[in-house]
Amino acid sequence: MIWVDTVIQGILLGGLYALFAAGLSLVFGIMRLVNLAHGDLIVLGAYLILLLVTLTGLSPFIAAAVAMPLMFALGYGLQKFMLNRVLGEDILPPLLVTFGLSVVLQNALLEGYSADSQRIQAGSLSTASIELGGINLGVMPLLTFASAVAVIFALNQLFYQTSLGRAFRATSDDATTASLMGIKPAGVFAKATGIAMIIVTIAALYLGMRSNFDPSIGPARLVYAFEAVIIGGLGSLWGTLAGGVIIGVAQTLGAAINPEWQILAGHVAFLFVLLLRPRGLFPRAVD
Amino acid sequence: MMDKTTPDYAVRTGTAASRISAIVALVLIAVAIILPAFAARSLLQDLFYILTMLVLAQFWNLLAGYGGLVSVGQQAFVGIGAYAMFAMAILTGMDPVPAILLGGLAALALAVPTAFFAFRLQGAYFAIGTWVVAEVVRLTVAQWKSVGGGTGTSLPRSATREMWFTGAIENLFDVKSAAARDILAYWLAVLLAVLTIAGIYRLLRTKRGLGLAAVRDNMEAAKSIGVDAARMKWLVFVVAAFGTGLAGGLIYLQKARISPDAAFSLQDWTAYVIFIVVIGGIGTIEGPIIGVLVFFALRSLLADYGSWYLMVLGLLGIVTMLFAPRGLWGLFSDRTGIELFPVRRRLTGGMLSKSLPLSREE
Numbered sequence: 001m002i003w004v005d006t007v008i009q010g011i012l013l014g015g016l017y018a019l020f021a022a023g024l025s026l027v028f029g030i031m032r033l034v035n036l037a038h039g040d041l042i043v044l045g046a047y048l049i050l051l052l053v054t055l056t057g058l059s060p061f062i063a064a065a066v067a068m069p070l071m072f073a074l075g076y077g078l079q080k081f082m083l084n085r086v087l088g089e090d091i092l093p094p095l096l097v098t099f100g101l102s103v104v105l106q107n108a109l110l111e112g113y114s115a116d117s118q119r120i121q122a123g124s125l126s127t128a129s130i131e132l133g134g135i136n137l138g139v140m141p142l143l144t145f146a147s148a149v150a151v152i153f154a155l156n157q158l159f160y161q162t163s164l165g166r167a168f169r170a171t172s173d174d175a176t177t178a179s180l181m182g183i184k185p186a187g188v189f190a191k192a193t194g195i196a197m198i199i200v201t202i203a204a205l206y207l208g209m210r211s212n213f214d215p216s217i218g219p220a221r222l223v224y225a226f227e228a229v230i231i232g233g234l235g236s237l238w239g240t241l242a243g244g245v246i247i248g249v250a251q252t253l254g255a256a257i258n259p260e261w262q263i264l265a266g267h268v269a270f271l272f273v274l275l276l277r278p279r280g281l282f283p284r285a286v287d
Numbered sequence: 288m289m290d291k292t293t294p295d296y297a298v299r300t301g302t303a304a305s306r307i308s309a310i311v312a313l314v315l316i317a318v319a320i321i322l323p324a325f326a327a328r329s330l331l332q333d334l335f336y337i338l339t340m341l342v343l344a345q346f347w348n349l350l351a352g353y354g355g356l357v358s359v360g361q362q363a364f365v366g367i368g369a370y371a372m373f374a375m376a377i378l379t380g381m382d383p384v385p386a387i388l389l390g391g392l393a394a395l396a397l398a399v400p401t402a403f404f405a406f407r408l409q410g411a412y413f414a415i416g417t418w419v420v421a422e423v424v425r426l427t428v429a430q431w432k433s434v435g436g437g438t439g440t441s442l443p444r445s446a447t448r449e450m451w452f453t454g455a456i457e458n459l460f461d462v463k464s465a466a467a468r469d470i471l472a473y474w475l476a477v478l479l480a481v482l483t484i485a486g487i488y489r490l491l492r493t494k495r496g497l498g499l500a501a502v503r504d505n506m507e508a509a510k511s512i513g514v515d516a517a518r519m520k521w522l523v524f525v526v527a528a529f530g531t532g533l534a535g536g537l538i539y540l541q542k543a544r545i546s547p548d549a550a551f552s553l554q555d556w557t558a559y560v561i562f563i564v565v566i567g568g569i570g571t572i573e574g575p576i577i578g579v580l581v582f583f584a585l586r587s588l589l590a591d592y593g594s595w596y597l598m599v600l601g602l603l604g605i606v607t608m609l610f611a612p613r614g615l616w617g618l619f620s621d622r623t624g625i626e627l628f629p630v631r632r633r634l635t636g637g638m639l640s641k642s643l644p645l646s647r648e649e
Contacts, residue, residue, distance in 0.1 A: 107595070227419065
């Protein structure tokens with residue numbers, strides 16, 4: 001029974017990793033851009049929500065809703081004024097620019113908030129649990145997982161049911177031809193990064209409520225997100241959820257054997273999938 | 288009309304500037320070798336840091352600037368090189384100086400499986416793939432109790448006291464053992480930096496180097512004329528790992544104290560190195576040299592401002608990539624046409640001798 005419990009905890013943890021990864025997957029799917037500052041943007045979002053909560057005393061969920069348009073604007077501006085300038089055949093400039101951004105964000109947060117770890121207080125919610133068939137499930141992990149499923153469902157709807165989604169898919173397939181059809185790739189990219197930042201805000205909300213965070217933890221979140229995307233297969237959003245779940249289960253199983261092995265087990269699971277299925281479990285995009 | 292002339296054409300790579308720079312380089316090396324006779328210990332330590340960062344930067348530049356392989360996991364090779372050196376000194380009692388070579392070989396051995404995994408990932412994902420491997424190695428080494436586990440360890444006293452050459456250096460300069468160790472480390476750093484730059488320059492001037500430049504500029508076109516692109520990349524990755532491992536061993540010979548978090552630090556061994564190369568000028572040998580000097584100047588200027596220093600470095604990197612993607616050296620070289628380490632083959636002699644414009648073809 002303890003193992004069933006561990007696996008279920010791992011699956012729920014996978015929801016958090018899928019939330020980290022969904023924004024990365026979206027941006028990569030549309031513009032083949034790997035944003036190395038993705039993890040630091042999640043941490044930035046957590047600090048923004050924390051700031052709103054402490055300033056106004058709002059509930060974290062409402063604070064996150066307030067933060068969303070701000071983060072959308074940040075993503076839109078970032079893409080429009082910085083990242084669009086370096087997108088192209090050469091992968092080096094976007095990688096190096098986002099790497100620079102990652103270092104700048106980490107140290108700006110360090111300067112503003114010090115290295116002390118922080119937490120977004122969620123009141124009784126953070127300890128609440130429900131019993132299902134003899135297993136106690138935390139409300140917060142359940143809520144995280146439900147949010148991940150909702151986010152990925154909403155993204156799929158956006159991709160396949162709306163005109164913006166059509167523009168996303170068209171630009172992803174062939175930016176030049178799409179621009180002949182009246183789509184401006186630069187604007188589409190900016191909107192995509194803006195939407196990715198909304199998902200980042202949701203990820204930041206759960207990151208901040210579930211555990212302590214400090215300015216230095218961004219890169220590790222990026223690595224988990226990246227592993228989830230690769231395991232799932234590039235371009236597949238549901239695959240990203242599956243990838244997050246695999247990392248989550250591997251980590252909780254590793255931790256159950258030896259607490260020092262938690263992170264290592266996740267990485268090893270990733271390398272194992274890479275060995276057997278180099279293109280991930282559900283590949284869609286060809287790259 | 289060109290085809291009727293048969294004067295003496297020749298393919299050259301050297302320029303007037305490169306001949307002058309070769310002489311200047313020889314003078315600099317000579318000065319560097321005799322420097323410990325009259326320089327303060329702190330200056331030697333600063334120079335040691337500059338030289339080892341230069342070596343790391345040259346190898347990262349070889350990877351990213353010439354091989355098109357943006358690795359964010361070079362700290363894996365610094366760390367494994369350093370740990371292999373420590374392990375040999377602690378577990379087998381081997382002298383740390385020859386153990387540095389084993390550090391390089393350990394990095395080489397790690398590079399083969401790393402390449403196996405990371406090369407399955409295309410383009411940008413390669414970067415994070417190398418990072419994951421570095422994390423796995425760090426977490427694994429932290430479990431290795433006989434070299435200190437997660438908290439790290441120091442070089443044993445017997446190893447630092449009787450290290451090769453230090454006795455002779457103590458007598459030669461009349462210094463204490465710790466200062467002698469700094470001088471030895473400094474000389475080894477000079478040697479490693481000279482060998483690195485000379486070796487990379489030589490590689491770039493050979494047929495292999497030409498193939499490498501072709502792969503960087505257009506992989507499909509290079510493949511179509513018979514360059515084995517995958518093999519070139521693999522070769523570059525393994526060579527860079529070996530050099531980075533040697534540098535790692537040498538850096539920790541001087542530090543004499545190691546821990547997994549320090550030896551596998553993304554910031555110290557990869558982030559700084561990336562900024563050095565980007566700011567100086569990626570894809571040139573001169574770039575990392577300029578970059579490391581700018582980096583060290585900034586570090587000295589902003590030493591008291593903590594995280595502001597890294598913020599400035601990050602911003603400089605971003606601004607460079609946005610507005611001058613070929614870095615400071617690129618700006619200078621484009622305006623003056625000067626190349627200190629030319630690798631371009633130019634057709635000279637005959638009718639071309641006076642009219643060949645100095646334009647870059649990269």
